[in-house]
Amino acid sequence: MQIQVKCSCGEGKCPEWAIIELQGVVEAQPSVENRIQNLEIGRLCHSSSQGNFTFTVGYHELSGTKIPLKKPLLVLKKKKVVEEDEPNPRVSSRAELEIIGIIRQRILFKTRPKALISRPQIKEKKAVGSNRTVD
Template identity: 30%
Template sequence: MVQFAIRMPQTEGGCPEWTMVELQGELETRDSSGLPGNRLGELHFTKGGQPILLIGHHVLHGKVVELEKPFAVLVKEKEKDNKDDSTESMDTSVSAADTEKCSDYLVKAVIRNKLVFKNRPRPIINLPNKRGH
């Protein structure tokens, strides 16, 4: 049996709150440069608080949704220094021998709100040049 814990590091000011942006389908680049490091686009808000995302030559109108069930963003805890254990493992009296100790997961952030862009993107027609993704 594998057992590990999910913990939230106790920091001053509480756990960071992140935002989720939900887009339909996959993001692709025009060239094959891959996604990392690239600019995605601009996020505007109307004065009424409605989010608008401009990606390449697309306009996406979305809305802010408060999640009924928040998401926890989990990351694996970095390996602890287990050097002391190596000598102990020679000991024959291992308790609960069937249990495998896995590294714990830490809650890096909590997500309570997401920006959802469900509608079909509208194209920006009169783009002056080839610019943009």
């Protein structure tokens, strides 16, 4: 069976994606296990001056770097082909793969996470009547 690969983005205009590589396992809590699509698991930040990345998940922070892949990867979406005959259009058994992105680099987090400890904020007490002079 022959599968055609098409790029609707145009020459050199495919969106750039990246792979995030972690050591260990990221597990969802049982309360959100069934709703994992579009689930926000953390915050990814980039330091442009040093080229480092930080990934914050809950009370844990990971540090990583960007590494180019030896061979780029394509992100594909499978589509059924609709053969259009004038009387009745029908879906055929042929499939096409549409390119929706290309991956040329990965962000590698290879060190153990640093624990972020939050402290309660201490409010400064203002002295009442501190302008008075003592006799």
